[in-house]
Amino acid sequence: MSKTKKATALVLAASRLGPEDVVARSQNVSHKCLITLDGMIMIERVLREIREARDIDRIFISMEQPDLLDSVPYVRDLREKGEIQFVQSHENLFLSVTGAARDIEDPFPLLITTGDNALHTTEMIDYFCGELFSCAPDAGIAMTPAAVILDAYPEGKRAFYNLKDGGWSSCNLYALMTEKALGATKAFEGGGQFGKNPQRILKAFGFVIMVLYKYKLATLATLVKRLSRRWGIDLKIIQMPYADAPIDVDNLGDVVLTEKILKARRAAAD
Numbered sequence: 001m002s003k004t005k006k007a008t009a010l011v012l013a014a015s016r017l018g019p020e021d022v023v024a025r026s027q028n029v030s031h032k033c034l035i036t037l038d039g040m041i042m043i044e045r046v047l048r049e050i051r052e053a054r055d056i057d058r059i060f061i062s063m064e065q066p067d068l069l070d071s072v073p074y075v076r077d078l079r080e081k082g083e084i085q086f087v088q089s090h091e092n093l094f095l096s097v098t099g100a101a102r103d104i105e106d107p108f109p110l111l112i113t114t115g116d117n118a119l120h121t122t123e124m125i126d127y128f129c130g131e132l133f134s135c136a137p138d139a140g141i142a143m144t145p146a147a148v149i150l151d152a153y154p155e156g157k158r159a160f161y162n163l164k165d166g167g168w169s170s171c172n173l174y175a176l177m178t179e180k181a182l183g184a185t186k187a188f189e190g191g192g193q194f195g196k197n198p199q200r201i202l203k204a205f206g207f208v209i210m211v212l213y214k215y216k217l218a219t220l221a222t223l224v225k226r227l228s229r230r231w232g233i234d235l236k237i238i239q240m241p242y243a244d245a246p247i248d249v250d251n252l253g254d255v256v257l258t259e260k261i262l263k264a265r266r267a268a269a270d
Contacts, residue, residue, distance in 0.1 A: 005109070006055050006056060006057035006058075007055055007056055007057070007109040007110065007111045007129060007175070008056075008057070008058045008059075008060065008104060008107050008108075008109070008110050008111065009050050009053075009056045009058065009059045009060070009110075009111045009112075009113065010060050010062060010087070010097070010100050010104075010107075010110055010111065010112045010113075011043075011046060011047070011050070011059065011060070011061045011062065011113055011114065011115055012062050012089070012093065012096060012097075012112065012113070012114045012115065013031065013033045013043055013061050013062060013063045013089075013114070013115030014031075014062060014063050014064050014089035014096065015030070015031050015032070015064070022251065022252060023035060023116075023249060023250070023251065023252065023254075023255060026252060026255070030068065031063075031068060031115075032115070032116050032249060033046070033115030033116055034068075034071070034072065035249070035255070037118050037249075037255070037258055037259050037262055038259050038262040038263055038266065041072050041074070042115065042116060042118050042249065043061075043069075043072060043075060043115045044072055044074040044075060045118050046113070046115055046116075046117055046118065046120065047059065047061075047074070047075065047078070047084065048074075049120055049121050049122045049124075049125065050113070050120075050122075050125060051083075052122040053122050053125040053126055053129065054126055054129075055125075055126065055129035055130070055133070056111065056125070056129070058085070058104075059083070059084045059085070060084075060085050060086070060087045060100060060104060061075075061084060061085070061086055061087065061115070062087050062088070062089040062096050062100055063086065063089050064088075064089055066079070066086040069084075069086060087099070087100045087103055087104060088103070092188070092189055093185070093188035093189070094185050094186050094187075094188045094189040095189075097110075097112060097176075097182075097185045097188070098182060098185060101176070101179075101182055108176060108177060108178055108179055109132075109175060109176065109177045109178075110175065110176045110177075111125075111128075111129065111173070111174070111175050112173075112174040112175065112176065113125075113172060113173050113174075114172045114248065116172075116248045116249040116250070117171075117172050117173070117248050118248070118249055118258050118262065119244040119245070119247050119248075119258060119261060119262070120171075120173070120244075120245065121242075121244075123242075124171075124173075124240065124242050124244075124245050125173070127238075127240065127241075127242075128140070128142050128171075128173055128175070128238050128240065129175075131238045132175055132177065132236070132238065135236055136177065137177060137233075137234040137235060137236035138176075138177055138178045138180050138181040138233035138234045138235065139174070139175060139176055139177060139178075139181035139184055139233055139234075139235050139236070140174065140175040140177065140235070140236045140237075140238050141170070141173075141174055141175075141235070141236075141237055141238065142170070142171035142172075142173035142174070142237075142238050142240050142245065143168045143169065143170055143171060143220070143237050143238070143239060143240065143246075144168070144169050144171055144239070144240045144241075144242065144243065144245050144246050145166060145167070145168060145169075145239065146158070146160045146162075146166055146167030146168060146169060147166065147167075148240075148241060148242075148243050149169060149243045149246060151243065152243035152244075153243060153257075158246065158247075161213070161220075162216060163213070163216055163218060163219055163220050163223070164216050164217060164218055164219045164222075165219040165220060165221075168220055169246035170246060171240055171242075171245040171246045172246070172248050173240075173245070178233075180232075180233055181231075181233050181235075183231060183232075183233075184227075184231045184233060184235070186204075187204035187205060188204070189204075201213060201214075205227065205230070206230065208226070209223060209226055209227070209230075212226075220237060221237070224236070224237055244261060247261070
């Protein structure tokens, strides 16, 4: 990534195909990102933080229909001003990202996040982008060590990728710095959440990586080197020092925890 060129942000906010989303249903809305947390609609909260990031200059939201975005006054106003733009989502993450890269003029570097990252802050995004600027890979993935998360939330039951060098958690924050990296997104053709589904790891990353992961035979750095060779790119892990960065809103328990953290942040700021 050239320091003279800022990144384009792509926020994936469409509903997953399959069973009804219990989080959306809990507040009688169509999409999880449209729930209200601590007095603010989640997608608005996500966008407010991205807009303040120093290395982001354009924001696109990937969703099924633009009128879903216009149901949120904050988003509607920004769309009318041209400060946020709609891009058509597709049936899976891979097609949504590649479709957006095709439809957005000059999309790279492309920062990818999701509409349920209610705890992401401008500081986290700035940190991620700053680290990417300094090493200029083809692609980057934000990960937080389990120790950082459990130190802040010892009672938490988070899903970790447990490897030879300990546990890691994805922050749902990715970057495609060059067009060359776009092919790597095919790993998400069947969805994310690989740690819960070994067969998904097999399909996305191959037999050797699945075995190395399943039996904790490799460190995160070793797996990244193998993936870099597999995809023919320079892939970097950006280690995030923020315990809140991997906490997204996937279930009703996450809703409770996220609201608790948001209220604590607001109280600390008052």
